């Protein structure tokens with residue numbers, strides 16, 4: 001079983017981000033207390049009590065004090081058994097990282113950090129409205145390594161307007177120089193309810209050009225491969241099979257419990273999502289209810305989800321497994337498959353469908369064309 005905890009606070013709003021968070025951190029202790037209460041309320045959600053992974057995401061978990069993290073861990077330990085080799089990931093921002101905190105996080109059992117570096121260029125960090133500087137990014141990675149974190153992931157964003165291919169290559173070169181074993185790299189997307197979304201609407205910002213983004217994705221794939229990183233998911237790259245176990249569990253359709261405002265859960269048949277509002281979340285938990293909604297997945301939904309996530313990973317889509325979810329008798333499916341094979345967007349090997357390099361550039365489109 002996998003556990004996700006959403007910590008809904010950030011120091012400031014990055015201009016591209018549409019995750020759920022608040023910059024008013026005054027209620028952080030109330031939220032921590034409520035998450036602990038939700039652990040009690042949801043302890044039987046998946047039946048099993050054994051945790052293979054725990055993931056602190058957000059928002060910014062690194063804004064929590066050590067005593068707050070301790071409080072959450074002790075509540076988890078009260079109701080669940082953390083497997084001895086469980087992956088325990090903590091998302092953190094470079095400006096929150098100090099040697100002392102790193103040591104304390106490690107002492108609490110956190111064994112993997114996901115650091116929101118995004119860029120090593122000062123101007124780009126400002127453009128994105130990140131709270132940290134280039135020197136924070138560089139210092140925190142080496143500090144984390146000194147503190148004994150050998151399972152380290154950094155996030156990088158590409159297709160930032162004005163970032164030339166040369167600068168993008170330099171960003172990647174800098175990332176490789178730290179010898180981390182995992183990199184997640186996302187294309188900048190402009191979401192409606194963000195500062196960039198407003199700028200786009202006001203026509204003071206242009207949409208991200210598709211060719212520009214494709215070129216930078218190509219560079220990303222090329223540089224990753226030159227530096228011995230395996231692309232195991234469209235946006236995720238690992239050295240020596242240091243795959244993110246928690247995230248991989250989502251892509252493989254495992255069950256998980258998500259706690260905190262806006263967190264999602266999956267019990268194998270139903271998807272649940274908690275309210276994306278801190279006040280409403282606190283009010284509901286105060287009267288012992290979990291403020292969530294759910295939808296029951298049909299076999300068709302399950303097949304489509306498997307196509308969407310499976311095609312994005314190196315494991316691809318197993319036609320036998322897909323056929324068990326939903327019999328593949330449809331003529332449309334075969335025709336779509338033939339079309340994409342001809343267009344060299346998909347290849348089929350021993351009953352497994354995988355995207356080609358060209359297909360990876362259009363992953364969501366290819367998957368959606370297969371949808372039942």
Ligand code: SF4
Nearest residue numbers: 010013014017058059
């Ligand atoms: S720190 Fe992360 S979660 Fe917070 S606004 Fe920035 S990108 Fe979003």
